[in-house]
Amino acid sequence: MTGGNTSPHDHLDRYQQFQAYRTRMNARILGASANPDAPPSAHADHASVGATLNMKRFFRLDGACYEDGKLPRKTKELLGLVASMVLRCDDCIAYHIDQCISCGVTDEEFFETFDVALIVGGSIVIPHLRRGVEFLDVARQHTPR
Amino acid sequence: MTGGNTSPHDHLDRYQQFQAYRTRMNARILGASANPDAPPSAHADHASVGATLNMKRFFRLDGACYEDGKLPRKTKELLGLVASMVLRCDDCIAYHIDQCISCGVTDEEFFETFDVALIVGGSIVIPHLRRGVEFLDVARQHTPR
Amino acid sequence: MTGGNTSPHDHLDRYQQFQAYRTRMNARILGASANPDAPPSAHADHASVGATLNMKRFFRLDGACYEDGKLPRKTKELLGLVASMVLRCDDCIAYHIDQCISCGVTDEEFFETFDVALIVGGSIVIPHLRRGVEFLDVARQHTPR
Amino acid sequence: MTGGNTSPHDHLDRYQQFQAYRTRMNARILGASANPDAPPSAHADHASVGATLNMKRFFRLDGACYEDGKLPRKTKELLGLVASMVLRCDDCIAYHIDQCISCGVTDEEFFETFDVALIVGGSIVIPHLRRGVEFLDVARQHTPR
Amino acid sequence: MTGGNTSPHDHLDRYQQFQAYRTRMNARILGASANPDAPPSAHADHASVGATLNMKRFFRLDGACYEDGKLPRKTKELLGLVASMVLRCDDCIAYHIDQCISCGVTDEEFFETFDVALIVGGSIVIPHLRRGVEFLDVARQHTPR
Amino acid sequence: MTGGNTSPHDHLDRYQQFQAYRTRMNARILGASANPDAPPSAHADHASVGATLNMKRFFRLDGACYEDGKLPRKTKELLGLVASMVLRCDDCIAYHIDQCISCGVTDEEFFETFDVALIVGGSIVIPHLRRGVEFLDVARQHTPR
Numbered sequence: 001m002t003g004g005n006t007s008p009h010d011h012l013d014r015y016q017q018f019q020a021y022r023t024r025m026n027a028r029i030l031g032a033s034a035n036p037d038a039p040p041s042a043h044a045d046h047a048s049v050g051a052t053l054n055m056k057r058f059f060r061l062d063g064a065c066y067e068d069g070k071l072p073r074k075t076k077e078l079l080g081l082v083a084s085m086v087l088r089c090d091d092c093i094a095y096h097i098d099q100c101i102s103c104g105v106t107d108e109e110f111f112e113t114f115d116v117a118l119i120v121g122g123s124i125v126i127p128h129l130r131r132g133v134e135f136l137d138v139a140r141q142h143t144p145r
Numbered sequence: 146m147t148g149g150n151t152s153p154h155d156h157l158d159r160y161q162q163f164q165a166y167r168t169r170m171n172a173r174i175l176g177a178s179a180n181p182d183a184p185p186s187a188h189a190d191h192a193s194v195g196a197t198l199n200m201k202r203f204f205r206l207d208g209a210c211y212e213d214g215k216l217p218r219k220t221k222e223l224l225g226l227v228a229s230m231v232l233r234c235d236d237c238i239a240y241h242i243d244q245c246i247s248c249g250v251t252d253e254e255f256f257e258t259f260d261v262a263l264i265v266g267g268s269i270v271i272p273h274l275r276r277g278v279e280f281l282d283v284a285r286q287h288t289p290r
Numbered sequence: 291m292t293g294g295n296t297s298p299h300d301h302l303d304r305y306q307q308f309q310a311y312r313t314r315m316n317a318r319i320l321g322a323s324a325n326p327d328a329p330p331s332a333h334a335d336h337a338s339v340g341a342t343l344n345m346k347r348f349f350r351l352d353g354a355c356y357e358d359g360k361l362p363r364k365t366k367e368l369l370g371l372v373a374s375m376v377l378r379c380d381d382c383i384a385y386h387i388d389q390c391i392s393c394g395v396t397d398e399e400f401f402e403t404f405d406v407a408l409i410v411g412g413s414i415v416i417p418h419l420r421r422g423v424e425f426l427d428v429a430r431q432h433t434p435r
Numbered sequence: 436m437t438g439g440n441t442s443p444h445d446h447l448d449r450y451q452q453f454q455a456y457r458t459r460m461n462a463r464i465l466g467a468s469a470n471p472d473a474p475p476s477a478h479a480d481h482a483s484v485g486a487t488l489n490m491k492r493f494f495r496l497d498g499a500c501y502e503d504g505k506l507p508r509k510t511k512e513l514l515g516l517v518a519s520m521v522l523r524c525d526d527c528i529a530y531h532i533d534q535c536i537s538c539g540v541t542d543e544e545f546f547e548t549f550d551v552a553l554i555v556g557g558s559i560v561i562p563h564l565r566r567g568v569e570f571l572d573v574a575r576q577h578t579p580r
Numbered sequence: 581m582t583g584g585n586t587s588p589h590d591h592l593d594r595y596q597q598f599q600a601y602r603t604r605m606n607a608r609i610l611g612a613s614a615n616p617d618a619p620p621s622a623h624a625d626h627a628s629v630g631a632t633l634n635m636k637r638f639f640r641l642d643g644a645c646y647e648d649g650k651l652p653r654k655t656k657e658l659l660g661l662v663a664s665m666v667l668r669c670d671d672c673i674a675y676h677i678d679q680c681i682s683c684g685v686t687d688e689e690f691f692e693t694f695d696v697a698l699i700v701g702g703s704i705v706i707p708h709l710r711r712g713v714e715f716l717d718v719a720r721q722h723t724p725r
Numbered sequence: 726m727t728g729g730n731t732s733p734h735d736h737l738d739r740y741q742q743f744q745a746y747r748t749r750m751n752a753r754i755l756g757a758s759a760n761p762d763a764p765p766s767a768h769a770d771h772a773s774v775g776a777t778l779n780m781k782r783f784f785r786l787d788g789a790c791y792e793d794g795k796l797p798r799k800t801k802e803l804l805g806l807v808a809s810m811v812l813r814c815d816d817c818i819a820y821h822i823d824q825c826i827s828c829g830v831t832d833e834e835f836f837e838t839f840d841v842a843l844i845v846g847g848s849i850v851i852p853h854l855r856r857g858v859e860f861l862d863v864a865r866q867h868t869p870r
Contacts, residue, residue, distance in 0.1 A: 025855035049832035070253040091852035107484035108215040120228040122412030127526035130460035170420035194397035236417035252629035267847030272671035275605035315710035339687035360543040373555040381707035398505040542774035557702030562816035565750035650833040688795040700808040
């Protein structure tokens with residue numbers, strides 16, 4: 001996208017595009033290392049300024065709050081999923097669906113979670129539900145049950 | 146409130162006020178019965194029009210989606226709580242905290258759920274966290290562990 | 291509120307409180323005149339700075355967009371009401387309920403409008419529905435049908 | 436999208452793409468029948484789990500609340516449109532624009548509705564207004580006045 | 581509020597109430613010390629569980645991101661204020677108004693910031709503007725210019 | 726898009742696409758002139774109805790509130806940027822990044838602004854941060870420092 005009208009991700013399916021874009025931009029923002037004690041890394045193209053120390057710390061917190069605790073990671077990822085749905089963020093929904101799959105969430109459990117999001121958030125959630133289910137179907141093809 | 150400047154709830158603590166107001170207004174809206182097949186009941190004061198059939202059905206769905214299924218009710222109530230926090234609705238937060246207590250959610254589990262809400266929803270959630278924790282403390286006094 | 295712990299509105303019902311607070315603060319912000327070509331008026335207590343010209347123009351637009359046009363004012367006020375409900379702003383809901391009453395909106399029409407807000411916006415709208423219906427009942431007492 | 440990097444909708448204009456995607460995903464989610472009393476239908480590709488009974492009921496309510504009542508369907512679709520605009524959901528905006536066209540809403544009426552959405556929701560609505568007007572122009576070509 | 585129907589803050593004006601409630605609940609949540617390396621402190625009344633380590637870290641980040649950097653603290657507090665206004669959080673608005681006052685923000689600068697919030701966020705911001713201006717006027721009485 | 730399945734913008738990079746689409750649709754909506762005193766201009770393709778007088782006035786206000794005042798335009802554009810980020814509108818973010826660049830905002834200042842948006846708005850802002858940084862990098866290539 002940065003160099004012109006062709007995307008480097010055109011040959012990928014939606015699951016692969018999501019992962020590739022997320023990985024590329026996180027590297028751009030956080031540098032090669034997400035370690036908040038490391039200095040900001042130089043970006044290949046134009047030595048760009050990237051994440052501040054505060055931003056790196058926020059990204060680390062964002063990872064930490066889904067780790068196993070008194071509640072298991074699976075429950076926390078479902079919490080992240082329903083929060084993303086009612087706030088209507090497609091990329092956040094895709095991310096948490098992917099994490100939920102890796103925690104063993106079944107389709108029945110996904111749809112009961114979608115129900116809560118739909119009832120709490122209303123019909124405005126439906127377009128995001130459609131894209132979420134589409135993503136779920138593609139992601140299942142990349143992750144054998 | 147309808148009759149003048151004195152609230153009928155002034156002598157109640159916050160937990161009792163929440164329950165009393167919710168019960169009173171649900172009766173006003175849904176009529177004596179929340180049964181969607183019943184005709185709209187006459188309101189005592191002025192025979193007001195109340196909920197349509199669609200509204201009654203929505204209220205029923207709102208209850209049904211938290212019932213035990215493939216996911217237990219406890220997990221679904223936590224989903225409802227985190228959704229209410231990121232959407233920043235104090236009354237919804239209070240309602241789901243109360244339901245979570247009845248499902249046996251511990252304070253440690255509450256605070257891990259609050260963490261997800263805070264990280265996903267940002268510092269804008271903090272004032273609602275304060276009021277939610279205050280409600281939790283009062284509600285614990287009404288519901289022996 | 292500005293002078294201490296007693297509100298000048300304590301003896302009023304909710305409808306009167308809403309109107310008195312709105313009138314008082316609009317006068318504080320816009321000055322005695324909402325005319326955008328008038329200079330900012332001195333505030334009685336401390337000659338405060340008030341609305342900019344842009345802000346006065348915005349307030350005027352906010353009034354103008356509900357006037358009769360190809361759509362009648364009644365329909366536009368219903369649009370304002372449903373928008374306020376899904377955005378969950380109690381004061382905006384109260385304002386548009388009051389305007390709708392003056393346009394002759396019936397309770398049946400109100401509840402069908404509430405239905406759309408509830409289905410589009412989800413259960414998170416319910417607490418605002420309760421307060422809206424409470425306001426409607428009080429406002430009806432101030433405005434003979 | 437599910438099978439690789441080519442979309443089955445590339446040869447369609449925006450109006451056709453919207454309809455095709457919506458129809459395809461609704462069938463995936465709700466099964467061949469949206470009847471809530473029917474069992475979940477097997478999805479062609481991988482016999483996926485789909486909508487729960489609660490989800491099907493919600494979809495039915497979502498349709499029912501726009502039917503003619505004390506307020507005509509045209510007014511209710513305008514309510515759905517303004518709610519979708521202030522909540523900033525492009526697909527919901529497109530859906531209600533299409534429904535409004537079928538109810539005979541004129542361009543003048545559309546723009547007065549857009550005004551309310553813009554004033555209530557602010558400049559953040561403008562990008563959705565642009566895409567909504569673009570959709571309206573394409574949709575008009577598919578539906579003779 | 582925790583002990584019954586009388587608030588410990590009834591004799592305070594709105595500015596003092598805001599500060600007292602915020603201080604009390606932050607102590608309840610974070611413990612006597614907001615130091616993330618300290619163990620959760622026992623709450624006086626019932627030895628409650630409080631903030632997790634993640635929550636304490638988030639609160640620290642929330643403070644850190646407004647400190648002087650390449651942008652001065654005053655600009656960052658204005659950023660926090662406008663963000664709070666468009667997200668429509670009265671307590672967040674009050675907090676940032678108070679911080680802005682301590683940075684020397686003038687009333688003219690406040691109202692130009694309010695303009696941006698109003699135009700970006702729409703008329704739905706107006707009730708929050710009213711309460712924000714009311715808070716500003718009270719806060720000015722507590723902080724000599 | 727209006728004529729079929731090929732976009733007139735396919736050969737452009739993301740910065741150019743953003744500008745071209747915005748220019749084209751603003752002309753469609755506002756007519757050749759954004760002067761609110763001019764009559765609605767005829768649209769080339771089908772003499773469409775366009776913006777009302779209220780809409781044109783709103784667009785003018787939207788421009789006016791970022792002009793130099795007591796706060797410099799640069800600060801106001803940063804306010805517009807952070808408001809757009811917490812409300813999560815990609816096009817608004819792109820617009821204000823472009824305006825900030827023309828005001829001389831440095832990358833360090835951008836990232837400190839992003840920090841405030843991230844902390845206030847939460848992790849739900851992250852996908853918009855990724856697209857904003859991508860846009861910033863492309864926009865820098867069009868605007869020599």
